[in-house]
Amino acid sequence: MFNKKHLVLLASAGSITLAGMSTAQADTLEDTMERGAVQCGVSDGLPGFSAPDDDGNWQGIDVDVCRAVAAAVLGDSEAVNYISLNAVERFTALQSGEVDVLSRNTTWTTTRDTTLGLNFTGVTFYDGQGFMVPSDLGITSVDELDGASICIQSGTTTELNLADYFRANDMEFNPIVFDTSEQTVGGYQAGRCDVLTSDTSQLAALRIQLSDPSTSMILSDVISKEPLGPVVRQGDDTWFNIVKWSLFAMLNAEELGINSDNVDEMLESENPNIARLLGQDGNYGEGMNLEADWAYNIISQVGNYGQSFDRNVGMGSPLEIERGINKLWTEGGLQYAPPIR
Amino acid sequence: MIHNKDMIPEQPAPKGTIGPIGWLRGNLFNGPINSLFTLLGLYVLYLLLVPTIQWAFINADWIGDSREDCSRVGACWVFVNARFSQFIYGLYPSEEYWRANIVFAMFAGIIAWMVIPRLPFKRWMTVFALLGFPVAAYVLLHGGYFDLPRVPTHRWGGLMLTLLLASVGMIGALPIGIVLALGRRSNMPIVRTFCVIFIEFWRGVPLITILFMASVMLPLFLPSEINIDRLIRALIGLTLFQSAYMAEVIRGGLQAIPKGQDEAAAALGMTYWKRMGLIIMPQALKMMIPGIVNTFISLFKDTTLVMIIGLFDLLGIVQAALSDSRWLGFSIEGYVFAAFVFWIFCFSMSRYSQYLERKLNTGHKQ
Numbered sequence: 001m002f003n004k005k006h007l008v009l010l011a012s013a014g015s016i017t018l019a020g021m022s023t024a025q026a027d028t029l030e031d032t033m034e035r036g037a038v039q040c041g042v043s044d045g046l047p048g049f050s051a052p053d054d055d056g057n058w059q060g061i062d063v064d065v066c067r068a069v070a071a072a073v074l075g076d077s078e079a080v081n082y083i084s085l086n087a088v089e090r091f092t093a094l095q096s097g098e099v100d101v102l103s104r105n106t107t108w109t110t111t112r113d114t115t116l117g118l119n120f121t122g123v124t125f126y127d128g129q130g131f132m133v134p135s136d137l138g139i140t141s142v143d144e145l146d147g148a149s150i151c152i153q154s155g156t157t158t159e160l161n162l163a164d165y166f167r168a169n170d171m172e173f174n175p176i177v178f179d180t181s182e183q184t185v186g187g188y189q190a191g192r193c194d195v196l197t198s199d200t201s202q203l204a205a206l207r208i209q210l211s212d213p214s215t216s217m218i219l220s221d222v223i224s225k226e227p228l229g230p231v232v233r234q235g236d237d238t239w240f241n242i243v244k245w246s247l248f249a250m251l252n253a254e255e256l257g258i259n260s261d262n263v264d265e266m267l268e269s270e271n272p273n274i275a276r277l278l279g280q281d282g283n284y285g286e287g288m289n290l291e292a293d294w295a296y297n298i299i300s301q302v303g304n305y306g307q308s309f310d311r312n313v314g315m316g317s318p319l320e321i322e323r324g325i326n327k328l329w330t331e332g333g334l335q336y337a338p339p340i341r
Numbered sequence: 342m343i344h345n346k347d348m349i350p351e352q353p354a355p356k357g358t359i360g361p362i363g364w365l366r367g368n369l370f371n372g373p374i375n376s377l378f379t380l381l382g383l384y385v386l387y388l389l390l391v392p393t394i395q396w397a398f399i400n401a402d403w404i405g406d407s408r409e410d411c412s413r414v415g416a417c418w419v420f421v422n423a424r425f426s427q428f429i430y431g432l433y434p435s436e437e438y439w440r441a442n443i444v445f446a447m448f449a450g451i452i453a454w455m456v457i458p459r460l461p462f463k464r465w466m467t468v469f470a471l472l473g474f475p476v477a478a479y480v481l482l483h484g485g486y487f488d489l490p491r492v493p494t495h496r497w498g499g500l501m502l503t504l505l506l507a508s509v510g511m512i513g514a515l516p517i518g519i520v521l522a523l524g525r526r527s528n529m530p531i532v533r534t535f536c537v538i539f540i541e542f543w544r545g546v547p548l549i550t551i552l553f554m555a556s557v558m559l560p561l562f563l564p565s566e567i568n569i570d571r572l573i574r575a576l577i578g579l580t581l582f583q584s585a586y587m588a589e590v591i592r593g594g595l596q597a598i599p600k601g602q603d604e605a606a607a608a609l610g611m612t613y614w615k616r617m618g619l620i621i622m623p624q625a626l627k628m629m630i631p632g633i634v635n636t637f638i639s640l641f642k643d644t645t646l647v648m649i650i651g652l653f654d655l656l657g658i659v660q661a662a663l664s665d666s667r668w669l670g671f672s673i674e675g676y677v678f679a680a681f682v683f684w685i686f687c688f689s690m691s692r693y694s695q696y697l698e699r700k701l702n703t704g705h706k707q
Contacts, residue, residue: 044651045664052661054406054423056432059665083495084651084661089557096560098568182672209670211413318408318666 028100028232028239029073029289037079040066041099044084047205048313048321049105049125058082061124062103064308065230067301068246069101072285072294077301091116094233101243102231105201112231121244123229125313126325126334128222129161130200132207135217137194142221149174151193153184157224162197165223185209199226204319220324242288249295251337252277253304255328260303263296277340284340295340305335397677408668420671421678424662428678431498431653440481440489441501447474448504456693458700471512478505494572498653500682502572506579506644506654511637513580518587523617525592536588543585548646551578556650575647583640590636594629595621627701634694638687655679 032038042050042062050060058080067077085093085104094102095117106112107127108120131150133139142165152159154177166173176193178184185206188196198206200222207213230247232240253259256274258266266274275281278299279292288294302308309326310316327333353359357366369379400415403422411417421428430441451470454460482501485491497505524536543551555574563569598621606616626633648657659675662668 044648044653044657045661047664047666047669051665052427052432052658053665053667054427056427056435081493081495084653086649086651088553089650092557092560096563096568098560098571205664205666205669208666313666318669 028236029242032073032100036074037081038066038070038073039098039100040069040080040082041085041090041093041102041104042066042082043104044086046105048201048317048319050082050084050103059312061308061312062105062228062230064250064302064312065103065124065243065247066101068250068298069243071297071301072242072246072249072290075291075293075297077297091118091231094118094231097233100232100239105228106231108227108229117234118231119234119240121230121232121240122247123227123335124247125201125228125309127199127201127226127228128325129158129197129224129226130203130222131219132188132196132198132203132216133194133219135215139195140219142219142223143169143171145173145195146171147173148195149176149193151176151178151184151188151196153178153181153198158198161224181206182209200324201228201313201319201321204313204321208318220322238288242290245288246298247305248337249277249298249340250302250305250308251328251335252340253295253299254306255330255337258299258304259307260300263299267296273339408671411671416674416677417671418674420662420668420674424659424668427499427662428655428658428682429500431502431658432496433492433498433501434490434496437484437490437492440484440492444478444481445501447477448508475509475512494570497572499658500655502647502652503641503644503655506576506647507637507641509576510579510583510640510644513576514583514587514636514640515633517580517584518591519622521584521588522591522595525588526595540585540588543582544589546582548579548582548643549649551582552646552650554578571650572652575650575652579640579644579647583636583643586636586639587633590629590632591625593632594625597628598625627698630694630698630701634690638690641687641690642683655682 040063042058042060045051046060046062048060049062050058053059063082066080066082070079071077083093083099085099085102090102090104090106091112093099102118103124105125105127106120108123112118113120131142131145139145150162150173152162152175159175159177162173162175174193176187178187181198181202184196184198187193188206189210196203196206200218203218207216207218210216230243232243252273253263256266256271256277258274258277263278267278267280269275269278269280272281276284278296279285279294283292285292285294303311306323306328309323313319313321314323323331323333325334327335329336354363357363370376396415398415400412401418402411402415403418404410405419406423407419408417410419426435426438430438433441451466451474454466455463455470460466480486481489482497482505483492483494521536521540524532525540527533527536552575555578556571559569559574602620602624603616606620611619644654645656647654648660653661656679659679663672663675
C-alpha cells in the first residue's frame, strides 16, 4: 500500500512552491471564454455530490457549482469539462491549471486556505460528523451513546473527532474499525456495533445500502464542523469573484423565491432586489467582466440553491438528507449570501 | 485333449471399465478414501453452487430501469443493464458511439485476421496493426479532423479505455523490451549500463507510484503552459514500466539459446542484427511465449490501477456507477460483471498462447 499521508505532504510541498508562481498565470476568465468550457475538478464518484448518471452526465451538488459558473460565464451550463480527481491529486490539479474550479467535497480548513495557494469561495454544504442508530433502540441524542460500540471507517478524521468528543464529554465507547465504507455498513448490518458514525452526507448514502433502510435513523446531532465548498487558485481575483458570486446568486435566488420555473415571470417583478439579481436594474456582472444576465442564466439553467440541494441530496433524491443547518438564514439555517447591490 | 477349433469371438470390455461408469470408477471411486473425498467434494460444490446459481440466475432481476425493479433477493442485473453502454464506452458521448464501434470492429478484425491461419497477407496486416491502426483509432476516437467533433480524453472510459491502455502497453512494451534485453547483453559498456539502470529503476518502483508521479508530481515540475494529457502520461508510465518486465522475460529466453548458435552464425559471416533477427530471436521468442503472455495478462489487469489517477477504466466506471445515489448498494453485481469481463479477456489470451505454442512447436518440446 502506498502511504497516502506522505503523498499528500509531498504534493502539498510542491503546491507551496508553485503557489508563488500561480500569480503570474494567465487570465482564467479569458482562457475559459476562449476554450468555451469551464475546467471543473470533481470527485471520482461520491453519492449526491458528483457522480455520472445512467446517461453519463455528471450530477450532484458539487457539479451544480461548476454548471452555475459555466452558465454565468458562457451562458451554457453544459459547457463544462469534468475531470475526476482523487483526494491526493485534487490540489495539484488546481495549482497546475488542469482544472480552474475544484468542487470536490473539500473541507475548508486553515491549512488548506492559507498554505496551499488556494482560496475557498464559500460553503455549498455544511457537513459534520453524525451517527446512525437502529430506530428500535430509542436513542435520540448523542449524549445517550455512553458505552456504545461504534463502527468507524479507519484512517479518517472521523476516528479522531469521535475520540475527542467522547473524552471531552466524559463518556466511554468501544470503537470497531473497518477499512472501507462497504465493510463498515456490513459490520453495522451484521450487528457488530450499535452505532455507525461518519459525515452526515455519507451516512445517508450508507443507510440506503442497508437491506432495510427504514430500520435505522440518523441522529440530528453533529460533533464536528465540515464546511464543504468550491476552491480556486489564489492570484486571480476576477475568477475568484465569479465562482463566489455564482454560489451567492443561487442562494439569493432561493431567498427571493426565484427558481428555474418562475424565473421568466420574475423578470417583470417590481421587487428591486429581484430586478438587480436578474439584471433588470443595473449591470452587477460588470465588476466580474460578465454580462448583465449572468445570474438569470444560472437560475434558469441550474436553479436556485434549494432546488439543487433537493434534487441532489435532499428529499427529491434517494439520499433524503434533511436541510438542517443548510437551510437559509431566514429559516434558521446557516446559508447566508451577501446582497446583490 | 480339449481343443476348441473356433476362436473365441471378440467381446466388449467389461461393463464396469468403459464409458462414463468406467471413468467414474477409475478416477473418482477407486478406493474408500478417494470415494469419501469425491463425495465430500461434491457436497462442498453443492453448498457453493446452489446459492450462487440461485442468486445469479433464479432469483435475479433482469428487466427494468431503476432500483425499484429489483427485489434485492437475488442479483440485480438491471443495474448492469442500465449502465452497460457506460461500462463499454465510459462517458463517451452516446451520439458518437459509432466511432468507438468502428475502432472496436477494426480491433476485432485485426485480431481475427492474425489468429486465423488460413488468411493471407499476415505481414501487411501486422504493418497495418502497428502503424495504420493506432493512427486511425486516434483520429476516430479523439476527433478534431474530418469534421468529427472533438471528444477529449477525459470522456474516454470503460472497456474501451481498458483495451486501449492494454494494447498500447503491449505494442509498446514488446519492442522496447527486446531492445533493452539486447542492450543488457551487449558488450558496449555505456549501452549496457544504461539498460541495466533503466530496467532496475522501473522494476524497482511499484506501478502505483509511477502513476502517482505521472499524475501528481509531473504537472508541478513542468511549466504551467505545458499540460500533457493525463491519459498520455498514464500510457507512457505504463509502457515503460511493462517494457522493463518484458526485457527481463526476453533476456531469460535469450540466455536459454546455446552460445554455439550465435558463434555458428558469426562464423557464417552474419552481422549482429542478422544473427539476432534470423537465428537467435526466432528461437528465443518461441520459448518465451508463456512468459510474454504472462506479462501481457498481468499488464491487462494492471490497467485497473489507472483508476487511482481519475481515469475511468472498466473497473473505475463500475465504481463511479456505484456511487450514483440512484444505484447505491449494488456493488456485488458491478464487481461480478467487471470480473467476468476481465476473465473472458485473460482466458482468451491464455488459450491463444497455448495454441501458438503448439503451432510453433518444432520438436524441441520435452
